[in-house]
Amino acid sequence: MHYLMEDVTLLFADQLKKVSVLVQKNEIRYIGYSAPKFNVMKVNVQAFLLTPSFVFYSPNIPSFSFEAFKTYFSQEYLLKGCGCILTDFAIQYQHQFLEKLEKKRLELLNSPIDYVLGVKLKANKLTPKIVQLCNRETIPVLFIELENSQELEEIPWGWIRETSYPNKPLFIPDVSNVVKPLQQRHLLKKWHEFLQYEKINHLPTPPPSNKPLNPDILKKIGLYPKKGVLKAGGEISYNLVLKQAKRGNLSSWNDRSIVPHISVHNGKFVILNQSPIFRPGFGKEMKIQQTGLFI
Template identity: 25%
Template sequence: MGAYYFYSDYVLEDGMWKSKSVHIENGLFTRSFKNMEGIQEIHVEDFWIGPGKVYVDIEEPVFHALSPETVAQKYLYRGCTLLLCQLPIRSSISYKKRFRAFKENLVNLPIDHMVVPTIPVRILRPHHIKYFGRMKVPFIGVELACSEDLNSVKWEWIREAQQFSQTPIILFRRDRKEGLDSKELFKEWKELCRIHSIVTLQDPVREFPLTKHALRVTGISPGKGELIENGCADYNLFQREKEPIIDEDSHFRYHKSIPIVTVCRGQVVKENHLVNTEKMQGEYMEVSIPRHFIDR
Protein backbone atom coordinates (compact mmCIF):
# COMPACT_ATOMS: atom_id res chain seq x y z
CA MET A 1 0.00 0.00 0.00
CA GLY A 2 3.03 2.30 0.06
CA ALA A 3 3.02 5.26 2.45
CA TYR A 4 -0.32 6.18 4.00
CA TYR A 5 -1.99 7.47 7.14
CA PHE A 6 -5.33 7.55 8.90
CA TYR A 7 -6.92 9.40 11.80
CA SER A 8 -9.36 7.97 14.32
CA ASP A 9 -10.94 8.98 17.62
CA TYR A 10 -11.26 5.29 18.49
CA VAL A 11 -7.78 3.85 18.74
CA LEU A 12 -7.55 1.31 21.58
CA GLU A 13 -4.38 1.79 23.63
CA ASP A 14 -3.77 0.88 27.28
CA GLY A 15 -7.44 -0.01 27.66
CA MET A 16 -8.50 3.50 26.67
CA TRP A 17 -9.76 5.26 23.57
CA LYS A 18 -7.28 7.67 22.08
CA SER A 19 -7.56 10.11 19.21
CA LYS A 20 -4.58 9.43 17.03
CA SER A 21 -3.09 9.97 13.59
CA VAL A 22 -1.26 6.82 12.49
CA HIS A 23 1.47 7.05 9.83
CA ILE A 24 2.75 4.00 7.94
CA GLU A 25 5.69 3.75 5.57
CA ASN A 26 7.66 0.72 4.35
CA GLY A 27 5.65 -1.60 6.56
CA LEU A 28 6.48 0.29 9.77
CA PHE A 29 4.75 2.82 11.98
CA THR A 30 6.50 6.15 11.63
CA ARG A 31 6.25 9.61 13.12
CA SER A 32 6.92 11.40 9.83
CA PHE A 33 7.30 10.46 6.18
CA LYS A 34 10.65 10.45 4.39
CA ASN A 35 9.00 11.25 1.07
CA MET A 36 5.82 13.33 0.98
CA GLU A 37 4.90 12.36 -2.58
CA GLY A 38 2.20 9.78 -3.20
CA ILE A 39 1.02 9.58 0.40
CA GLN A 40 -2.53 8.29 0.72
CA GLU A 41 -5.15 9.02 3.36
CA ILE A 42 -7.21 6.02 4.45
CA HIS A 43 -10.71 6.67 5.81
CA VAL A 44 -11.58 4.58 8.85
CA GLU A 45 -14.63 6.41 10.25
CA ASP A 46 -16.71 3.23 10.38
CA PHE A 47 -14.18 1.31 12.46
CA TRP A 48 -12.39 1.25 15.76
CA ILE A 49 -8.71 0.32 15.67
CA GLY A 50 -6.62 -1.99 17.78
CA PRO A 51 -3.04 -3.24 17.49
CA GLY A 52 -2.22 -6.59 15.96
CA LYS A 53 -2.87 -9.29 18.56
CA VAL A 54 -0.04 -11.40 19.96
CA TYR A 55 -1.13 -14.86 21.07
CA VAL A 56 0.56 -17.85 22.64
CA ASP A 57 -0.85 -20.94 20.89
CA ILE A 58 -2.48 -22.25 24.07
CA GLU A 59 -5.94 -23.00 22.66
CA GLU A 60 -4.56 -24.89 19.65
CA PRO A 61 -0.81 -25.63 19.77
CA VAL A 62 0.99 -25.58 16.44
CA PHE A 63 3.47 -28.25 17.58
CA HIS A 64 0.79 -30.94 17.76
CA ALA A 65 -1.14 -29.87 14.65
CA LEU A 66 -1.40 -32.03 11.53
CA SER A 67 -1.44 -28.80 9.52
CA PRO A 68 0.40 -25.96 11.29
CA GLU A 69 -0.52 -23.64 8.42
CA THR A 70 -4.24 -24.20 8.99
CA VAL A 71 -3.90 -23.54 12.71
CA ALA A 72 -1.98 -20.33 11.99
CA GLN A 73 -4.77 -19.16 9.67
CA LYS A 74 -7.28 -19.57 12.51
CA TYR A 75 -5.24 -17.25 14.71
CA LEU A 76 -4.78 -14.83 11.82
CA TYR A 77 -8.56 -14.76 11.34
CA ARG A 78 -8.90 -13.52 14.94
CA GLY A 79 -6.53 -10.62 14.27
CA CYS A 80 -3.29 -12.24 15.40
CA THR A 81 -0.21 -10.83 13.67
CA LEU A 82 2.39 -12.62 15.82
CA LEU A 83 1.98 -16.18 17.06
CA LEU A 84 4.13 -17.56 19.86
CA CYS A 85 4.48 -21.29 19.20
CA GLN A 86 5.17 -23.57 22.16
CA LEU A 87 8.01 -26.07 21.83
CA PRO A 88 7.98 -28.89 24.41
CA ILE A 89 11.51 -29.60 25.64
CA ARG A 90 11.85 -33.00 27.29
CA SER A 91 15.63 -33.50 27.38
CA SER A 92 18.75 -31.73 28.53
CA ILE A 93 20.67 -33.21 25.63
CA SER A 94 18.90 -32.74 22.29
CA TYR A 95 17.02 -29.50 22.94
CA LYS A 96 19.18 -27.40 20.60
CA LYS A 97 18.54 -29.74 17.68
CA ARG A 98 14.84 -29.85 18.55
CA PHE A 99 14.68 -26.05 18.55
CA ARG A 100 16.34 -25.73 15.14
CA ALA A 101 14.10 -28.42 13.65
CA PHE A 102 10.94 -26.75 14.96
CA LYS A 103 11.97 -23.40 13.48
CA GLU A 104 12.42 -25.09 10.10
CA ASN A 105 8.97 -26.70 10.38
CA LEU A 106 7.43 -23.26 10.80
CA VAL A 107 8.94 -21.78 7.66
CA ASN A 108 5.65 -21.95 5.72
CA LEU A 109 3.43 -20.41 8.39
CA PRO A 110 1.34 -17.55 6.95
CA ILE A 111 1.92 -15.48 10.07
CA ASP A 112 4.90 -13.95 11.85
CA HIS A 113 6.00 -16.19 14.68
CA MET A 114 8.36 -16.84 17.58
CA VAL A 115 9.17 -20.00 19.52
CA VAL A 116 8.45 -20.42 23.23
CA PRO A 117 10.26 -23.41 24.83
CA THR A 118 8.33 -25.13 27.61
CA ILE A 119 10.38 -27.24 30.01
CA PRO A 120 9.31 -29.44 32.93
CA VAL A 121 10.68 -27.70 36.00
CA ARG A 122 12.45 -30.87 37.22
CA ILE A 123 14.81 -30.86 34.21
CA LEU A 124 15.28 -27.08 34.05
CA ARG A 125 18.98 -26.20 34.07
CA PRO A 126 21.01 -22.98 33.69
CA HIS A 127 22.22 -24.01 30.22
CA HIS A 128 18.59 -23.97 29.03
CA ILE A 129 18.24 -20.37 30.18
CA LYS A 130 21.51 -19.27 28.60
CA TYR A 131 20.88 -20.95 25.25
CA PHE A 132 17.31 -19.77 24.75
CA GLY A 133 18.33 -16.31 25.92
CA ARG A 134 20.93 -16.23 23.14
CA MET A 135 18.23 -17.40 20.72
CA LYS A 136 16.17 -14.34 21.75
CA VAL A 137 12.94 -16.18 22.51
CA PRO A 138 10.24 -14.06 24.23
CA PHE A 139 10.13 -16.18 27.38
CA ILE A 140 10.73 -19.66 28.75
CA GLY A 141 7.83 -21.64 30.20
CA VAL A 142 8.35 -24.02 33.13
CA GLU A 143 5.81 -26.79 33.58
CA LEU A 144 4.72 -28.17 36.93
CA ALA A 145 3.33 -31.60 37.75
CA CYS A 146 2.89 -30.51 41.37
CA SER A 147 3.79 -27.45 43.41
CA GLU A 148 6.52 -29.37 45.26
CA ASP A 149 8.48 -29.46 42.00
CA LEU A 150 9.44 -25.85 42.60
CA ASN A 151 11.77 -27.07 45.33
CA SER A 152 13.72 -29.28 42.91
CA VAL A 153 15.52 -26.39 41.21
CA LYS A 154 18.57 -24.40 42.25
CA TRP A 155 16.92 -21.08 41.57
CA GLU A 156 20.00 -19.05 42.46
CA TRP A 157 21.76 -20.77 39.54
CA ILE A 158 18.82 -20.04 37.26
CA ARG A 159 18.89 -16.36 38.21
CA GLU A 160 22.62 -16.19 37.51
CA ALA A 161 22.04 -17.68 34.04
CA GLN A 162 19.15 -15.29 33.41
CA GLN A 163 21.29 -12.21 34.01
CA PHE A 164 22.83 -12.42 30.54
CA SER A 165 19.59 -12.08 28.56
CA GLN A 166 16.86 -11.10 31.07
CA THR A 167 14.57 -13.55 29.24
CA PRO A 168 11.50 -13.97 31.49
CA ILE A 169 10.63 -17.34 32.96
CA ILE A 170 6.93 -18.01 33.40
CA LEU A 171 4.76 -20.69 34.94
CA PHE A 172 2.91 -23.12 32.67
CA ARG A 173 0.42 -25.69 33.86
CA ARG A 174 1.11 -29.22 32.71
CA ASP A 175 -2.51 -30.29 32.63
CA ARG A 176 -5.58 -28.03 32.63
CA LYS A 177 -7.49 -30.53 34.76
CA GLU A 178 -5.02 -30.39 37.61
CA GLY A 179 -5.95 -26.85 38.57
CA LEU A 180 -2.34 -25.75 38.56
CA ASP A 181 -3.31 -22.32 37.35
CA SER A 182 -4.85 -21.48 40.71
CA LYS A 183 -4.28 -18.09 42.25
CA GLU A 184 -2.54 -19.72 45.21
CA LEU A 185 0.04 -21.45 43.03
CA PHE A 186 0.69 -18.30 41.01
CA LYS A 187 1.19 -16.35 44.24
CA GLU A 188 3.69 -18.99 45.34
CA TRP A 189 5.49 -18.65 42.02
CA LYS A 190 5.58 -14.85 42.24
CA GLU A 191 6.99 -15.03 45.76
CA LEU A 192 9.69 -17.47 44.62
CA CYS A 193 10.61 -15.09 41.80
CA ARG A 194 10.74 -12.17 44.22
CA ILE A 195 13.01 -14.00 46.65
CA HIS A 196 15.44 -15.12 43.94
CA SER A 197 15.08 -12.03 41.70
CA ILE A 198 13.82 -14.12 38.79
CA VAL A 199 12.47 -12.05 35.88
CA THR A 200 8.89 -13.15 35.17
CA LEU A 201 5.54 -11.69 34.05
CA GLN A 202 3.13 -10.00 36.44
CA ASP A 203 0.13 -12.02 35.16
CA PRO A 204 -0.31 -15.65 34.04
CA VAL A 205 -0.13 -16.32 30.30
CA ARG A 206 -3.51 -17.50 29.05
CA GLU A 207 -5.45 -17.79 25.81
CA PHE A 208 -5.90 -14.02 25.60
CA PRO A 209 -3.63 -11.65 23.66
CA LEU A 210 -0.54 -10.64 25.62
CA THR A 211 -0.88 -7.42 27.58
CA LYS A 212 1.20 -4.32 26.91
CA HIS A 213 3.24 -5.02 30.03
CA ALA A 214 4.00 -8.57 28.89
CA LEU A 215 4.96 -7.33 25.42
CA ARG A 216 7.45 -4.90 26.91
CA VAL A 217 8.92 -7.19 29.57
CA THR A 218 9.59 -9.87 26.95
CA GLY A 219 11.01 -7.50 24.32
CA ILE A 220 8.31 -8.35 21.77
CA SER A 221 7.49 -4.65 21.76
CA PRO A 222 8.37 -2.31 20.10
CA GLY A 223 8.67 -4.70 17.17
CA LYS A 224 5.19 -6.18 17.52
CA GLY A 225 1.95 -5.68 19.41
CA GLU A 226 1.78 -1.88 19.77
CA LEU A 227 1.04 1.09 17.56
CA ILE A 228 4.47 2.51 18.19
CA GLU A 229 7.10 4.22 16.09
CA ASN A 230 9.44 1.83 14.20
CA GLY A 231 7.27 -1.13 15.09
CA CYS A 232 5.74 -3.39 12.45
CA ALA A 233 2.61 -1.74 11.04
CA ASP A 234 0.21 -4.36 12.42
CA TYR A 235 -3.35 -3.36 13.30
CA ASN A 236 -6.97 -4.47 13.15
CA LEU A 237 -10.11 -2.65 12.05
CA PHE A 238 -13.30 -3.59 13.90
CA GLN A 239 -16.80 -2.59 12.87
CA ARG A 240 -18.04 0.36 14.94
CA GLU A 241 -21.82 0.31 15.07
CA LYS A 242 -22.15 2.48 18.16
CA GLU A 243 -20.06 4.14 20.84
CA PRO A 244 -17.58 1.42 21.96
CA ILE A 245 -17.52 0.66 25.67
CA ILE A 246 -14.34 0.51 27.74
CA ASP A 247 -14.53 -1.31 31.09
CA GLU A 248 -12.66 -3.89 33.15
CA ASP A 249 -13.63 -6.65 30.70
CA SER A 250 -12.18 -4.80 27.69
CA HIS A 251 -9.16 -7.10 27.34
CA PHE A 252 -11.44 -10.14 27.25
CA ARG A 253 -13.75 -8.42 24.78
CA TYR A 254 -10.80 -7.49 22.57
CA HIS A 255 -9.78 -11.15 22.55
CA LYS A 256 -13.26 -12.19 21.44
CA SER A 257 -13.70 -9.42 18.86
CA ILE A 258 -13.16 -10.52 15.26
CA PRO A 259 -11.75 -7.79 13.00
CA ILE A 260 -13.14 -6.95 9.60
CA VAL A 261 -9.66 -6.06 8.33
CA THR A 262 -6.23 -7.19 9.53
CA VAL A 263 -3.06 -5.46 8.41
CA CYS A 264 0.40 -6.93 8.92
CA ARG A 265 3.54 -4.96 8.12
CA GLY A 266 1.38 -2.43 6.29
CA GLN A 267 -0.29 -4.97 4.00
CA VAL A 268 -3.91 -6.12 4.16
CA VAL A 269 -3.91 -9.85 4.94
CA LYS A 270 -7.57 -10.17 5.88
CA GLU A 271 -10.50 -8.26 4.42
CA ASN A 272 -14.25 -8.74 4.87
CA HIS A 273 -13.47 -11.72 7.14
CA LEU A 274 -11.49 -13.45 4.38
CA VAL A 275 -7.85 -14.32 5.06
CA ASN A 276 -5.58 -13.81 2.06
CA THR A 277 -2.58 -16.03 2.74
CA GLU A 278 -1.13 -15.23 -0.68
CA LYS A 279 -0.23 -11.79 0.69
CA MET A 280 1.12 -13.18 3.96
CA GLN A 281 4.46 -14.93 4.21
CA GLY A 282 5.21 -15.25 7.87
CA GLU A 283 8.66 -14.52 9.24
CA TYR A 284 10.47 -16.01 12.21
CA MET A 285 11.17 -13.15 14.60
CA GLU A 286 13.38 -12.55 17.61
CA VAL A 287 12.79 -10.21 20.53
CA SER A 288 14.70 -6.98 20.91
CA ILE A 289 15.78 -5.90 24.39
CA PRO A 290 13.61 -7.36 27.19
CA ARG A 291 12.32 -4.77 29.69
CA HIS A 292 13.69 -1.93 27.56
CA PHE A 293 10.61 0.24 28.23
CA ILE A 294 10.02 -0.96 31.79
CA ASP A 295 10.97 1.06 34.87
CA ARG A 296 13.47 -1.00 36.83
Protein backbone atom coordinates in the same frame (compact mmCIF):
# COMPACT_ATOMS: atom_id res chain seq x y z
CA MET B 1 1.92 3.46 -0.55
CA HIS B 2 1.54 6.75 1.33
CA TYR B 3 -1.73 7.52 3.10
CA LEU B 4 -3.25 9.27 6.10
CA MET B 5 -5.90 7.80 8.39
CA GLU B 6 -7.47 10.94 9.87
CA ASP B 7 -9.48 11.09 13.12
CA VAL B 8 -9.62 7.34 13.59
CA THR B 9 -10.62 5.83 16.96
CA LEU B 10 -7.65 3.92 18.38
CA LEU B 11 -8.27 1.13 20.89
CA PHE B 12 -5.16 0.33 22.92
CA ALA B 13 -4.80 -1.03 26.47
CA ASP B 14 -8.59 -0.77 26.95
CA GLN B 15 -8.56 2.96 26.21
CA LEU B 16 -10.07 4.86 23.30
CA LYS B 17 -8.62 7.98 21.73
CA LYS B 18 -8.92 9.86 18.44
CA VAL B 19 -5.69 9.92 16.45
CA SER B 20 -4.37 10.50 12.96
CA VAL B 21 -1.89 8.03 11.47
CA LEU B 22 0.49 8.79 8.60
CA VAL B 23 1.91 5.78 6.74
CA GLN B 24 4.89 6.52 4.53
CA LYS B 25 7.88 4.58 3.17
CA ASN B 26 6.90 1.25 4.75
CA GLU B 27 6.54 2.56 8.28
CA ILE B 28 4.28 4.64 10.50
CA ARG B 29 5.77 8.12 10.19
CA TYR B 30 3.38 9.89 12.54
CA ILE B 31 0.68 9.03 15.06
CA GLY B 32 -0.90 11.75 17.17
CA TYR B 33 -3.88 13.96 17.87
CA SER B 34 -3.42 16.52 15.11
CA ALA B 35 -3.41 15.65 11.42
CA PRO B 36 -0.08 16.47 9.74
CA LYS B 37 -0.32 18.66 6.64
CA PHE B 38 1.10 16.41 3.96
CA ASN B 39 0.01 16.03 0.37
CA VAL B 40 -0.96 12.36 0.68
CA MET B 41 -4.08 10.32 0.09
CA LYS B 42 -6.55 10.53 2.98
CA VAL B 43 -8.40 7.37 3.95
CA ASN B 44 -11.81 7.73 5.61
CA VAL B 45 -11.86 5.20 8.46
CA GLN B 46 -14.14 6.99 10.92
CA ALA B 47 -16.55 4.04 10.92
CA PHE B 48 -13.79 1.78 12.26
CA LEU B 49 -11.89 1.02 15.43
CA LEU B 50 -8.15 0.88 14.90
CA THR B 51 -6.09 -1.60 16.94
CA PRO B 52 -2.49 -2.77 16.74
CA SER B 53 -2.06 -6.30 15.44
CA PHE B 54 -2.45 -8.57 18.44
CA VAL B 55 0.07 -10.91 20.03
CA PHE B 56 -1.39 -14.24 21.24
CA TYR B 57 0.05 -16.85 23.56
CA SER B 58 -0.67 -20.04 21.65
CA PRO B 59 0.72 -23.20 23.29
CA ASN B 60 0.87 -26.72 21.90
CA ILE B 61 0.44 -25.97 18.20
CA PRO B 62 0.35 -29.41 16.57
CA SER B 63 2.19 -30.43 13.42
CA PHE B 64 -0.03 -30.09 10.31
CA SER B 65 -0.10 -30.83 6.61
CA PHE B 66 0.19 -27.61 4.59
CA GLU B 67 -3.56 -27.35 3.88
CA ALA B 68 -4.47 -28.00 7.53
CA PHE B 69 -1.79 -25.51 8.60
CA LYS B 70 -3.23 -22.88 6.24
CA THR B 71 -6.77 -23.41 7.55
CA TYR B 72 -5.69 -23.41 11.21
CA PHE B 73 -3.59 -20.24 10.99
CA SER B 74 -6.22 -18.44 8.92
CA GLN B 75 -9.03 -19.21 11.37
CA GLU B 76 -7.18 -19.02 14.68
CA TYR B 77 -4.88 -16.06 14.00
CA LEU B 78 -5.44 -14.07 10.80
CA LEU B 79 -9.20 -13.77 11.24
CA LYS B 80 -8.73 -12.71 14.87
CA GLY B 81 -6.35 -9.88 14.10
CA CYS B 82 -3.29 -11.68 15.44
CA GLY B 83 0.02 -10.74 13.84
CA CYS B 84 2.40 -12.56 16.18
CA ILE B 85 2.24 -15.62 18.43
CA LEU B 86 4.21 -16.80 21.44
CA THR B 87 4.39 -20.58 21.25
CA ASP B 88 6.51 -23.41 22.63
CA PHE B 89 8.50 -26.53 21.92
CA ALA B 90 8.55 -29.16 24.65
CA ILE B 91 11.54 -31.15 25.88
CA GLN B 92 11.84 -33.91 28.45
CA TYR B 93 15.63 -33.88 28.64
CA GLN B 94 18.35 -31.31 28.07
CA HIS B 95 19.91 -33.14 25.11
CA GLN B 96 16.63 -32.75 23.16
CA PHE B 97 16.79 -28.96 23.15
CA LEU B 98 18.39 -28.32 19.75
CA GLU B 99 16.56 -31.15 18.00
CA LYS B 100 13.11 -30.02 19.22
CA LEU B 101 13.91 -26.38 18.52
CA GLU B 102 14.85 -27.08 14.89
CA LYS B 103 11.76 -29.26 14.47
CA LYS B 104 9.51 -26.44 15.68
CA ARG B 105 11.27 -23.93 13.44
CA LEU B 106 10.68 -26.19 10.43
CA GLU B 107 7.00 -26.58 11.36
CA LEU B 108 6.59 -22.80 11.36
CA LEU B 109 8.44 -22.07 8.12
CA ASN B 110 5.14 -21.41 6.32
CA SER B 111 3.77 -19.16 9.06
CA PRO B 112 2.02 -16.07 7.64
CA ILE B 113 2.60 -14.20 10.92
CA ASP B 114 5.59 -13.61 13.18
CA TYR B 115 6.33 -15.87 16.12
CA VAL B 116 8.34 -16.09 19.33
CA LEU B 117 9.55 -19.46 20.58
CA GLY B 118 9.85 -20.62 24.17
CA VAL B 119 10.96 -23.95 25.61
CA LYS B 120 8.60 -25.95 27.83
CA LEU B 121 9.94 -28.39 30.43
CA LYS B 122 9.12 -29.85 33.82
CA ALA B 123 10.39 -27.98 36.85
CA ASN B 124 12.60 -30.88 37.94
CA LYS B 125 14.41 -30.75 34.58
CA LEU B 126 15.36 -27.06 34.80
CA THR B 127 19.14 -26.56 34.92
CA PRO B 128 21.54 -23.65 34.39
CA LYS B 129 22.71 -25.38 31.19
CA ILE B 130 19.22 -25.12 29.68
CA VAL B 131 19.16 -21.40 30.49
CA GLN B 132 22.54 -21.07 28.77
CA LEU B 133 21.12 -22.82 25.70
CA CYS B 134 18.22 -20.34 25.67
CA ASN B 135 20.66 -17.44 25.71
CA ARG B 136 22.80 -18.96 22.96
CA GLU B 137 19.83 -19.71 20.69
CA THR B 138 18.01 -16.44 21.54
CA ILE B 139 15.03 -18.25 23.08
CA PRO B 140 13.51 -15.57 25.34
CA VAL B 141 10.96 -17.63 27.30
CA LEU B 142 10.97 -20.76 29.48
CA PHE B 143 7.61 -22.36 30.33
CA ILE B 144 8.05 -24.30 33.57
CA GLU B 145 5.57 -27.10 34.25
CA LEU B 146 4.69 -27.17 37.95
CA GLU B 147 3.18 -30.03 39.93
CA ASN B 148 4.23 -29.39 43.55
CA SER B 149 6.10 -26.86 45.67
CA GLN B 150 8.83 -29.37 46.54
CA GLU B 151 10.11 -29.08 42.96
CA LEU B 152 10.46 -25.32 43.37
CA GLU B 153 12.50 -25.71 46.55
CA GLU B 154 14.97 -28.05 44.83
CA ILE B 155 15.76 -25.77 41.88
CA PRO B 156 19.12 -23.94 42.24
CA TRP B 157 17.55 -20.52 41.68
CA GLY B 158 20.73 -18.61 42.48
CA TRP B 159 22.62 -20.39 39.69
CA ILE B 160 19.64 -19.97 37.38
CA ARG B 161 19.71 -16.22 38.01
CA GLU B 162 23.45 -16.00 37.33
CA THR B 163 23.23 -17.91 34.05
CA SER B 164 20.25 -15.81 32.92
CA TYR B 165 22.52 -12.87 32.09
CA PRO B 166 22.77 -11.03 29.78
CA ASN B 167 19.57 -12.05 27.93
CA LYS B 168 17.47 -12.58 31.08
CA PRO B 169 14.85 -14.95 29.58
CA LEU B 170 11.34 -14.76 30.98
CA PHE B 171 10.11 -17.62 33.19
CA ILE B 172 6.40 -18.45 32.84
CA PRO B 173 4.56 -20.98 35.05
CA ASP B 174 2.50 -23.77 33.51
CA VAL B 175 0.53 -25.56 36.22
CA SER B 176 -0.36 -29.19 35.57
CA ASN B 177 -4.05 -30.00 35.06
CA VAL B 178 -3.85 -32.65 37.79
CA VAL B 179 -3.28 -29.95 40.43
CA LYS B 180 -6.49 -28.90 42.20
CA PRO B 181 -7.54 -25.21 42.05
CA LEU B 182 -6.70 -24.46 45.70
CA GLN B 183 -3.30 -26.10 45.31
CA GLN B 184 -2.74 -24.18 42.07
CA ARG B 185 -3.12 -20.86 43.89
CA HIS B 186 -0.69 -22.00 46.60
CA LEU B 187 1.78 -23.25 43.99
CA LEU B 188 1.68 -20.01 42.00
CA LYS B 189 2.13 -18.00 45.21
CA LYS B 190 5.27 -20.01 46.01
CA TRP B 191 6.49 -19.63 42.43
CA HIS B 192 6.16 -15.85 42.61
CA GLU B 193 7.86 -15.69 46.01
CA PHE B 194 10.89 -17.72 44.88
CA LEU B 195 11.47 -15.82 41.64
CA GLN B 196 10.73 -12.41 43.11
CA TYR B 197 13.26 -13.05 45.89
CA GLU B 198 15.92 -14.03 43.34
CA LYS B 199 14.96 -11.07 41.09
CA ILE B 200 14.36 -13.34 38.11
CA ASN B 201 12.25 -12.01 35.22
CA HIS B 202 8.95 -13.94 35.41
CA LEU B 203 5.18 -13.88 35.18
CA PRO B 204 3.35 -14.66 38.45
CA THR B 205 0.59 -16.55 36.61
CA PRO B 206 0.17 -18.21 33.20
CA PRO B 207 -0.91 -15.80 30.44
CA PRO B 208 -4.33 -16.26 28.81
CA SER B 209 -4.17 -18.42 25.71
CA ASN B 210 -5.29 -17.23 22.27
CA LYS B 211 -6.22 -13.76 23.49
CA PRO B 212 -4.41 -10.44 23.02
CA LEU B 213 -1.53 -10.13 25.48
CA ASN B 214 -1.45 -6.87 27.40
CA PRO B 215 1.44 -4.37 27.13
CA ASP B 216 2.90 -5.37 30.52
CA ILE B 217 3.38 -8.97 29.36
CA LEU B 218 4.76 -7.81 26.00
CA LYS B 219 7.32 -5.69 27.86
CA LYS B 220 8.41 -8.63 29.99
CA ILE B 221 8.81 -10.85 26.93
CA GLY B 222 10.83 -8.14 25.18
CA LEU B 223 8.36 -7.67 22.32
CA TYR B 224 7.38 -4.13 23.30
CA PRO B 225 7.59 -1.71 21.50
CA LYS B 226 8.14 -3.87 18.39
CA LYS B 227 4.80 -5.68 18.60
CA GLY B 228 1.33 -4.97 19.92
CA VAL B 229 1.63 -1.20 19.66
CA LEU B 230 1.32 1.48 16.98
CA LYS B 231 4.10 4.07 17.15
CA ALA B 232 6.06 6.45 14.94
CA GLY B 233 8.91 4.55 13.32
CA GLY B 234 7.15 1.23 13.94
CA GLU B 235 5.94 -1.44 11.57
CA ILE B 236 2.65 -1.15 9.70
CA SER B 237 0.61 -3.84 11.47
CA TYR B 238 -2.96 -3.01 12.45
CA ASN B 239 -6.61 -4.05 12.38
CA LEU B 240 -9.68 -2.05 11.35
CA VAL B 241 -12.91 -3.27 12.93
CA LEU B 242 -16.33 -1.81 12.14
CA LYS B 243 -17.65 -0.07 15.26
CA GLN B 244 -21.13 -1.49 14.70
CA ALA B 245 -19.67 -5.03 14.91
CA LYS B 246 -18.20 -4.27 18.34
CA ARG B 247 -21.10 -4.69 20.74
CA GLY B 248 -21.17 -3.29 24.26
CA ASN B 249 -18.11 -1.58 25.69
CA LEU B 250 -15.95 -0.30 22.83
CA SER B 251 -12.93 0.13 25.11
CA SER B 252 -12.40 -3.57 25.85
CA TRP B 253 -11.62 -6.46 23.54
CA ASN B 254 -13.40 -9.57 24.77
CA ASP B 255 -15.46 -10.78 21.81
CA ARG B 256 -13.51 -13.47 19.96
CA SER B 257 -16.22 -13.68 17.29
CA ILE B 258 -15.31 -10.25 15.88
CA VAL B 259 -13.48 -10.42 12.56
CA PRO B 260 -11.53 -7.35 11.43
CA HIS B 261 -12.75 -5.81 8.19
CA ILE B 262 -9.14 -5.08 7.23
CA SER B 263 -5.86 -6.32 8.69
CA VAL B 264 -2.37 -5.28 7.66
CA HIS B 265 0.77 -7.15 8.71
CA ASN B 266 4.16 -5.57 8.01
CA GLY B 267 2.60 -3.40 5.32
CA LYS B 268 0.75 -6.21 3.51
CA PHE B 269 -2.97 -6.93 3.60
CA VAL B 270 -3.78 -10.17 5.42
CA ILE B 271 -7.54 -9.53 5.64
CA LEU B 272 -9.67 -7.71 3.08
CA ASN B 273 -13.44 -7.48 3.56
CA GLN B 274 -13.15 -10.06 6.38
CA SER B 275 -11.50 -12.62 4.06
CA PRO B 276 -8.01 -13.87 5.01
CA ILE B 277 -5.06 -13.65 2.63
CA PHE B 278 -2.63 -16.44 3.52
CA ARG B 279 0.99 -15.61 2.65
CA PRO B 280 3.10 -18.71 3.40
CA GLY B 281 6.45 -17.89 4.96
CA PHE B 282 5.66 -14.18 5.35
CA GLY B 283 6.08 -14.46 9.11
CA LYS B 284 9.47 -14.60 10.78
CA GLU B 285 10.90 -15.70 14.10
CA MET B 286 11.38 -12.78 16.46
CA LYS B 287 14.89 -13.03 17.91
CA ILE B 288 14.85 -11.22 21.26
CA GLN B 289 18.29 -10.44 22.64
CA GLN B 290 17.10 -9.13 26.02
CA THR B 291 13.74 -9.22 27.76
CA GLY B 292 12.14 -6.71 30.10
CA LEU B 293 13.84 -3.58 28.76
CA PHE B 294 10.80 -1.31 29.22
CA ILE B 295 9.48 -2.56 32.58
